[in-house]
Amino acid sequence: FxxxxxxxxxxxxxxxxxxxxxxxxxxxxxxxxxxxxxxxxxxxxxxxxxxxxxxxxxxPYLRLAEVYLHLAEAQFKEGNLGGAVSSINTIRARANADPITQADLSIDFLLDERARELFGEGHRRYHLLRNNKWMERTLLYNDAVNDKDPLGWGSIGPISPRDLLLPIPQTVIDANLDAVLPQNPGF
Structure with a gap:
């Protein structure tokens, strides 16, 4: 190493x-x-x-806790707060954590619960993107994208809405002979 x-x-x-x-x-x-x-x-x-x-x-490839987290997010977005609380409390009971109430519930809480439960697993960026939180949280917690450069490594530069999407490979664009496939904005 x-x-x-x-x-x-x-x-x-x-x-x-x-x-x-x-x-x-x-x-x-x-x-x-x-x-x-x-x-x-x-x-x-x-x-x-x-x-x-x-x-x-x-x-693990997929854990039951991840299924409960997806269920809780869907229930929350549908307005079924009682169901979302029940799903989250199922996970928290297994972890001997205090149960939550509907007053605790928000999309930010669900994302934080996902981070606590699935630390080091999965692809957090996509969960943040799906909930329109990637820019907000990346700017808040990642100094390298804020030009602050705390370790002296050289900042990777500020992020922008362009970074929400990845570039479409040119080979994919070229392979679409009968359709115009525009590149994602900024690339």
């Missing part, structure tokens, strides 16, 4: 070289300028040394 700065074009941060050890199982961990969140959700810690792992757990 090497320290790597992909934003600035495969250039390592100043003071580091290829091959620098970030974590050695025989050494105590030393902070190395950057700290990244990592989930051991699917790792099995080795009993003798919890810092090590043997990652043999299967990654």
């Amino acid at each position: 090497y320290i790597f700065d992909s934003i600035s074009g495969d250039v390592l941060p100043t003071g580091y070289n290829w091959g620098d050890t970030v974590w050695c199982h025989t050494d105590t961990y030393t902070y190395k300028d950057y700290l990244f969140a990592f989930s051991r959700k699917h790792d099995e810690a080795i009993e003798e040394d919890p810092r090590r792992h043997q990652g043999s757990k299967d990654w």
Whole structure:
């Protein structure tokens, strides 16, 4: 495992070289300028040394909790708040979390509950896009898109509505011989 700065074009941060050890199982961990969140959700810690792992757990393809979250979102959007609360509380009961009431319910709460329950699983961007929250939350929580550049890596630049859609590959546009398929705006 090497320290790597992909934003600035495969250039390592100043003071580091290829091959620098970030974590050695025989050494105590030393902070190395950057700290990244990592989930051991699917790792099995080795009993003798919890810092090590043997990652043999299967990654879930679809979990029942995800089905309940989709159901709660659909119920909420249909105005069935009681049903949405019931669906969410089913998940929360399994996690020994306090139940919610209709007063707690909002699309933001549902998105946050999805993040808590499915951390490290799925494709969060698409859930945010579906609920028109991607721009809002990305601008709120991601400094790299606000030109703030807190780590000195070089900002990726501000995002815009153009970034809501991906470009249509030119080969797909060209393959539509009998129809005009316009490129998504901004690409």
